[in-house]
Every structure is written in structure tokens, then in C-alpha cells.
Amino acid sequence: MSAINLLEVSGMSVAFGGLKAVDDLSFCVAEGSIKGVIGPNGAGKTTLFNAIAGIARPISGKVMLSARDVTGLAPHSRAALGLARTFQNLQIFSGMSVIENVMVGRHTRLHAGWAKGLLGFNTAEEREAEAIAREKLALLGLADRAGDAAASLGFAEAKLLEIARALAAEPMLLLLDEPMAGVPLTEQNRIIEVIRQVNTSGVTIVLVEHNMRVVMSVCADILVMDHGSRLAEGDPAFVARHPDVVRAYLGREVEHA
């Protein structure tokens, strides 16, 4: 493929005390693609996400976003460059309404600072932000919950809200951390639909997911992690047949893979 790499992770290690959660990992995500990241529990997938987003500090290695080294940047600076994410363990702003949560996701696209906010010189911006937030909520089937307290949402709805909030930023790169976990099947299909639709509109996506059906059907390219490093990387058929992957998942050699 001649596509440009939107995200490049090279030689990255993240350690918690003596434990290397991510160990000398390198991989690329082509612009416009959907990359799946799978691996057994504790393989370091969420830590990898945190390091890409800037929340976890790697002890070595580099993160390049659109050919720009963002390794030393704070999470909010990376967000300003077009990176958005969801959280595996929900991080909803529970004191705000559903739509306000989504509007927070729009933060990097808005401009009014404290002075304009205090004086109310932000009416046009607010109207637009709210329209986009409603659009994203509708996309995820939460339109009629817009005015409710975010704390009143159930687990699955809160997961959908996280996706809507990340989409409100209209990011270049979207990191989805196990969006299907704990979500009923009908909603899973909606999420798959949204992932495809958002990708078609030009957003590059990295998807951490345990649900193989989803990963295999959505991602053309999959990175398999185990013990913080790369076990295999390639298209779904290749990865599914890879002996190391089979061993890591099933715990033994399978003859007739």
C-alpha cells in the first residue's frame, strides 16, 4: 500500500514499576484504514491506547501523528491535532447532561474562551456545536436522551455516548477501546454501522476489541498483541491462522489450523 501512515508507533515501551505493559512495540496505521488491535487480557492494549493518547508516558519509543512527533505532548495537545478516543472503563461526565457531554467532545472545534463565555458572545458557536452534538447522538440512537442526566444512562447507552462524544470532535484518528463490551447485540450492529460510516467519511480508526466477529468483519488489518509486544500483524485470515495467535488464545498448539 502506498497510503500515508497517519499513526506510527515505533519502539514503544511503557512500564509500570518493573512490569513492561508495552514492550518495544512498533506498528503503523494507514490513513483511512481501520486497524484492529486484539490480544488476551493483560496484553497491553489499553496501555498502548493510553500511550498513544498521551495519558501513559512511554519509557522509550516514539508516537508520530500525521508525520509529527507527538511523544512529549499532553493529551489535550494531541486532541487538538485531531485525535479522539473512548475509554474502556467509562469516563462519562456524570454531572452533565447527555448532550453537554457530547458538546465537551466538540471542545477542540470551538473557540470561545472565558471572556466570550462569560459575556455570552458565543451564541452562533453554541448553536452549531449543539446541532452537531444532536447529529452525533442521533447517529448512535441517543437523540431522545439528549436532555437527560448522563448519570441516568445505562452501561450500554453510556458506551454509545462515549462514541458520540468522540465523534463530535470530528477527529482524524479515532481510538475505540472495546466499544462492544457490555453492549447488547442490536446496539453492537449499530456501532459496527457507525464505525464503517465514519471510516467511509475519511476518519482513520484504531479499534481494540475482544469480540472476534466484530474485529474480523470490520478491520482489514489486525495487530495481535501478547505480553506487550507484537505477536502477529496482517489481514484477518492471516492472523486467524497464525500459529502464535492460536497458541496465545487457546493455550496450546493446534495441528489443523
Next chain:
Amino acid sequence: MPPRIARATTLDIRRRRVRAAVIVWLLFASWPLLAGNNYVLSLGVFFFINMLLIGGLNLVMGYGGQISLCQAGFFGLGAYISGVLSLRYGVPPFLGVLLALLGSTLTAFLIGLPALRLRGHYLAMATLGFNAILSVLFVELVPLTGGPNGLAGIPPFALVGFAFDTPARFFWLAWSAGLVLMLLVASLLASRAGRALRAVSGSEVAADSMGIDPFHTKLKAFMFSAACAGVAGALYAHFNQYASPETFSLSTSVLLVVMVALGGWGHYWGPVLGAALFTAVPELLHRFQDAELLVFGIGMVLVLLYLPGGLAGAPHRWRKLLGASRHSEVVPVARLPR
């Protein structure tokens, strides 16, 4: 049929709050008629001054989730800046109020710069220390502040030749200042900056990932809160025409934190209710020395246990207990700063 709240935009909520604030302030405007004498009338002035203090603090604590124990310190800073400048250097009071605002804002910037870089209770500790330092300065800088005897003879506030030198006149100045704060906060809450502040107190990690700089957001809230206290202090000094150090002590700061909680942590109307309590309760209990501390203490415990949203959160809570529709307007859930 009332419009469904699910359709209400944040701008609708802003409009509703502005309308409600204007109506309530028009009701407050009847206080000079109701108040039989200057003493009762001046309680109205103190109510608005307290509201500025508690309203500013509510942004930092209620919406931003940070505890500041220095609101009385900034109150004093504002009072002494404007008081000393007008009394000793002949600076016109309206300019003094402006300088009090700038001085306390700048001071908050300098304290917040190191203290807000760290997460957790560092702001609480740093501000606690700073209030103690200010209290010492107010007492010790005798040539400027008058020391423990206080600063007496501060000139009344005047604007283009009109002196606000009676409670009846000053009332309108304090009344306007309170209304301005209510309108500013209503706007802020329906803005990018206001949402950022609430997001930071909800989840700092998530806010950061959405592109919000938690440090800058908290710093600006802290500076705004100090600005409110600075203005409150300057108004206090020119109204009272006297300022004494114990008014601005750490215990006042603690009481103001209690008032934010009693009034309603992170509620738009919380500071109005908190200021009403803070102004009225000590007056009602005048005969029993220091009884208000007992009342406030018990009130704080009861609120924390049974009414986490404070008084302003009570209607919402009762509605919820009565099983009202889930499409009710969101009243932010009070959360304790961490």
C-alpha cells in the same frame, strides 16, 4: 404544553436562567421598601457582597471540583487594596475597586501557577497557607492596614460625583454587582469554557483527552473566583468604611466553603441561598454568642448526609424521590472535590 426539556438547547437553559435571575433581582429590588431601617437595609448589601464571595467560590468548588480555602483572603486583599489606596493615597474608589479586582486576580494567578499544577488537595493546602500569610500581613503591616485595630475612615464609594454614602444608595451598587455575576455565570455555563470546567471536575483524564487543558481551566476559574472576592472586598470596604483583619481570617474562608455546600454545590442558585443563610443566620442568632457556628456545622453534616446537592438541589431531589419523569432538567449532581 411546556416544551420538552429534551429539546431545550443549552442556550434555552441560559435564557431561562437569565430570565429567572432578572425576575429574582427585581424582587430583591423591593428590599429597600421592606427594610424598616438602615440596619436591615445594610443586611441586604451584605447579602450581595456574600453572594459575590460564594458565587465565585462555587465556580471553583462546585463546578471545578477544587477546594479553595483562601476566599476570605482575597476578600481582604480587595478590601485593603481599595481601602488603603483611597484612604492613604487619595485614589478614587471606583478606580480602587478596579485595582482590587486586578490585584486579587493577579495574586490568584501567582498562587495557582504552582498549586494547580498538582492534582488532588494541593490547592486546598496552598490556599490555606496563603490565607494565613495574608491574615498575618493584614495585622502586621500597621502603617498601611492599621493593624489589629483595623482600617478606619475609608471614604465612601463615588462615581462621577455621586456618592454612594448611604445604605439606600449603596444597595443598588451591590444589587447590580450581584446581578452581573448571576448573568456572567449563566453565560459561562452555556459555553465552551463552562463545560470545560465541569468536565475537568467530572473526569480530568477524559477532559484532557477531549482537548481541555485541566491546568489552565482550573487556573482561570480560580482567578475568576478571586476577582469576585476582590470586588466584594472593595465594595465591603467602601460600604462599611472600616475593615479589620479578623473579617478575612481562615475561619471565614472555611465558613464560605460551608456556605457553598449548604447553598448547593455546583448549582446555579446555590450561592444565592448560601449567601442568604450566611447573612441571615448570624443575625437571627445574635443573642446566642457564636451559636451560628453550631448551626452551620450541624447544617453541613445534615447536607452532606441527606442533601448532597445542598438547598438548591433539594427540589430536584424531592422530585426524583416522588418519581417524576426522567425528562426533567438536568441539575448537576453535587460531587465532592477530590
